Amino acid sequence: MTQTLEQQTSGLYLQNSSQQIAFPLKHTEVKAKIAGNISRVEVTQSFENPFTTTLEAVYIFPLPDEAAVDDMLIHIGDRTIQGSIKKRQEAVAIYEQARKQGQTAGLLEQERDNIFTQSLANIKPGEQIDVIIRYSDSLKFEGGNYEFVFPMVVGPRYIPGITIEEDAVGGGSAIAPMTQNQDTDLVPDASRLNAPILPAGMRSRHDINVTIEINAGIEIQDINSPSHQIQIIREGQLVNVKLGGGDTIPNKDLILRYQVASNNIQTTTLTQADERGGHFALYLIPAFEYRPDEIVAKDMVFLIDSSGSQSGEPLMQCQELMRRFINGLNPDDTFNIIDFSDTTQQLSPVPLPNTSANRLLAINYINRLNAGGGTEMLGGIRTVLNLKATNPGRLRNIVLLTDGYIGNENQILAEVKQRLQPGTRLHSFGAGSSVNRFLLNRIAELGRGIARIIRHDEPVDEVVEKFFRQINNPVLANIQLQWEGDGESPIMYPSTPPDLFAEQPLVLFGRKPDAHSGKLHVTGIAAGGRRYQHSFHLNFPQTGNPAIAQLWGRSRIKDLMNQMVSGDTKGGVEAVTDTALTYQLLSQYTAFVAVSDDIRVNPNRDFISVQVPVEIPEAISHEGIFSNLSFGAAPGGGMVSSRQQAKKQSAPPLPSPVFAPSKPIQRFEEMESLAMEFDIPASEPEIGFADDDGFSNLDSLLSVPERAMPQFENLKALQKEESSVPRLQVVSVTGLNQEIISLLTQYLQSIQLPRGFGGDLVFEFQLSQGRVRQLLLDEQASSLKERTVIELMRRSLLAWLPEEILTSTVLLTLRIQP
Known part of the structure; x- marks a missing residue:
């Protein structure tokens, strides 16, 4: 028998205009311990099922963008289920299998460095389950102030690009103002970035409490928070900070700032060693004098x-x-x-x-x-x-x-x-x-x-x-690092140290694989051309703060991700994944999954899936975000994850924010939009105009698959040149049947390519639920290196919608002949 949303226990839901919004997230408890420059934070999310049927809760939430998340577990009554780190695709498969079998399961995924998704399946009616997440972070330090930040809500993200119409397989897409849950060729995971936002004036039942213990070893002074009311309790050199009782709505970043009563904070080194090698963190604040008259125009x-x-x-x-x-x-x-x-x-x-x-x-x-x-x-x-x-x-x-x-x-x-x-x-x-x-x-x-x-x-x-x-007054430029000692040189991040400005610290994380001691020399050019040098003697005792190793792993992942801002590559993704698994860290390619041993619910019964609604960030205007969209609460409070199967009740979504007013799209506006994306001046329609990248402007406007942009089909008539057109050949495909290969070939060969570039491109991707996902460029096997062409092919593949629902790993080799 199908359950209905009206059949609820006394729980967290709210009546509004004859509709109900469920609030499965009841409370978040944050406990942070700060020692010197390092914080260790434990976040407990308490979920409760207010329905009389089984619940799956999905919650999009933030953490600090450089947090090293290394632990997740779930509490069910007096039972603790430890999560384990897996490759993301493997973790998702384990979670889905457990959900289908009636086991309670938790899945923690990273969407961006500061956006995370917690999924919790098979919560019994009336039951509370706690999810615990732990991470390490390095405090910001500048101008004598330490700063601890804990973000509480993900602000609504604007999504540009061309909509990928999953429900219109074989049909076209359109350029339009994006709502929050529409995937596009520019943001193919847009549906995983934005939680449903509560209407203006509505309060979530979710509250938060934060406790911060600061142990600096010396007296702490000038503790303040520009964001929250706080209570301060001192016990010698130990300071405990708590949120004020009236400031528990999770709709803004918690910012805590303080100083230490010492002048000896210009240099800090922390070390740690284990079977992975010796790790260190180095904090250096060069003490330079500068004169206000030394100013460059x-x-x-x-x-x-x-x-x-x-x-x-x-x-x-x-x-x-x-x-x-x-x-x-x-x-x-x-x-x-x-x-x-x-x-x-x-x-x-x-x-x-x-x-x-x-x-x-x-x-x-x-x-x-x-x-x-x-x-x-x-x-x-x-x-x-x-x-x-x-x-x-x-x-x-x-x-x-x-x-x-x-x-x-x-x-x-x-x-x-x-x-x-x-x-x-x-x-x-x-x-x-x-x-x-x-x-x-x-x-x-x-x-x-x-x-x-x-x-x-x-x-x-x-x-x-x-x-x-x-x-x-930039105080230190051209910073160089040199290791003196036995064995291998350490691997340090950032790999290229930045120039330093006044009162700005140099922060380095290093790993020495053989853990042999030695000296690290830091040199640079100070203001006025003077040479600067500072040396550190580093050794790696077995004792030490284990967070140092985690923070090095997180710094390496960050460096690798910075190298892939133009798109995922096979080698880069493998390096990130290997590092994340070695250091037990969450990343965009790994995930934590925890599964109960026993069958806890009837897998043949319907279930409700709810995405947790969130507060709009403090001081952000509903009108500015939602434009002309009228608000109306919907039961359940959230969209259903795209992974979920048909046998469930989905809670209807809250309204999605519209970031720009809807309006008819005129031909010039369409051309201007595409011109901006491809960096082509739309105001210069002459055939043969070429920009710095070698594109003709018309070619670039036609460089999007016809099927994805039907409004531009008649633009071909404008092309009067009789020059040769680049040809695209599908050299090889594995993972697809011949019929789908033919459709893919026809689709790719409809793309108008820019002239002047040739070579091979090798891609690997997952085909799942009618969409291309996890698209990787094999940079070693590809001979074509032109960024604009690679970006065009990436977006084209992400917009492809095969006519059959397939699950497969696809290897695709393309050859472009100029």
């Missing part, structure tokens, strides 16, 4: 996000930051302002001198900014990176101000990595309660700049003053 370019998610307090905070930036410039500096949402605008086509008239012009421009539309960050990034420098002698500093609420982070990072000029620095500022720290931190790393994240309600004067003081 700068060209400052401010890139500000004015999309809908910035509506209200976040945009006002960014505007205030911008006003302070403009008024804080040095007399010889030049500046410009660019803002982006659906489109990109700029204050001036050329840098403006820092005169009173130009400052007034800039302030008026800033004051007129309004938030609205989608976060098309790629257009803004391309515009600012392509700006011509009028004075090559000036150091260009780009300052990005955004909440980072996008799903195509890697596309942005790939653009920065490829196009950032050697003499340019890219800094990032996030203003808000729950910004995308992963994106902001990585942009600054790749941009050789500084990342700053402040709340929407924090004073900006000191932040801006400190920022200018730092970028005016």
Whole structure:
């Protein structure tokens, strides 16, 4: 007999407008212990089934973007089930099999460095199950302050790209404003990034409690939190911090800052050894004096996000930051302002001198900014990176101000990595309660700049003053690392140390496979051209903090992932997977799974699957996110995971946010959209125009599979050139039958390829539930290296929808003949 949503026990659900929303997540308990620079954190999520039938709960939540997650287990009554780390595909298969057999199972997956999914299957009616997650992290330290951050909610991500229509196999797709749960060719996992958001004015039953124990070995002072009410309990040199009783809604990052009463914090080294070798963490803050008059004239370019998610307090905070930036410039500096949402605008086509008239012009421009539309960050990034420098002698500093609420982070990072000029620095500022720290931190790393994240309600004067003081005075550049000692040299991350700004630490994680002691010499060029050197003697006792090894493993994974921002490669994915398995770490290619030994529910009965609804981040506008969408609560509170089978009741979803108003798409708008994605000027339709990458503009507009873009079929008539057309040949395919191979060949050969490139491309992917997944480029076997062609083929394959539902591993070799 089929159960209905009305048959509920007394549990966590809420009546709203004659509909019900279920809240299976009851409580989150966070316990953190901080020793020196390292935190060890335990997160307990308590799920409860409010229905009279079996429940599967799916929860999308954040953790710090550099957290080394190394443990997961579940508690059922007085029983503990330990999770184990597996390759992600294997873990998902174990979880699904256990769910079908009636066993209780937990699955922890990583979608982004700071977005995670917890699935918990076969919770009995009225039952509570606890999921425990543990991780290590390295505290931020800057300007004398330690900072501990615990994120509590994933802000809604804008999803660009062409929708992949899973329910229309063989049909077409369209360019349209993306809702939160639509996969696209640019973000093929978009449906796994956004949890359903509660309507305005509705409160979740989920609450959170945080306890932080700080043991610095010396007196701690100036403890404060700009985000939460806190209680402070001191016991000698031990300090316990708890959330205030009235501040338990999980809708903002917890930020805790403190200082230690000592001047001896300029250098810290931590070591550890086990069968994997000797590991170390090194924290160095060079103590340099600098004079305010040692200032180099700068060209400052401010890139500000004015999309809908910035509506209200976040945009006002960014505007205030911008006003302070403009008024804080040095007399010889030049500046410009660019803002982006659906489109990109700029204050001036050329840098403006820092005169009173130009400052007034800039302030008026800033004051007129309004938030609205989608976060098309790629257009803004391309515009600012392509700006011509009028004075090559000036150091260009780009300052990005955004909440980072996008799903195509890697596309942005790939653009920065490829196009950032050697003499340019890219800094990032996030203003808000729950910004995308992963994106902001990585942009600054790749941009050789500084990342700053402040709340929407924090004073900006000191932040801006400190920022200018730092970028005016880079204190250590061209940092080199040299090992002196027996055996192998250590493997260190970051592999290329960044330049340091004033009061900024150098943080290194290393692994010496043979664990032999030795000296590490750090050298660099200080301000004024002076040579700097500092040496560390390192040995590796068996005792030590085990978190050091985990943090090295996490740093290696981060470095490997940074190398794959343009797309997954076979070698890169294998290296990440091997590291994650060796160090028992969660990654995008590994997952934790825990399964009960016994059959706990009847596998032949229906079950309800609910995705946990979440609060909208504090100070974020519902109107800005949801645009014209009307709100109405739906029972169950969430979408159903794409992995789940048909034999279940799915709880209808809450409304999905629309990030830009729906409107008819005109032909020029379509061309402009594609031109922006492929970096082609849409305003120059002459046949034969070529950009820096060798594309003709029309070829590039036709470089998307016809079936995915039916609105462009008649554009072929515009092509008047009689030149040769590149040919694509499917050399070999394994894992598909001949009929599907023929369909795939026909699909790929319909793609209009750019001229001038040839060679082989070898891909490996999973075909599952009618979709291409886990698409890898075999970079060793591929002879064609052109990034734009590879990206075109990736997106084309991700948009392919075979007419049969198959599950297979496919090896595909393509040959492009120019």
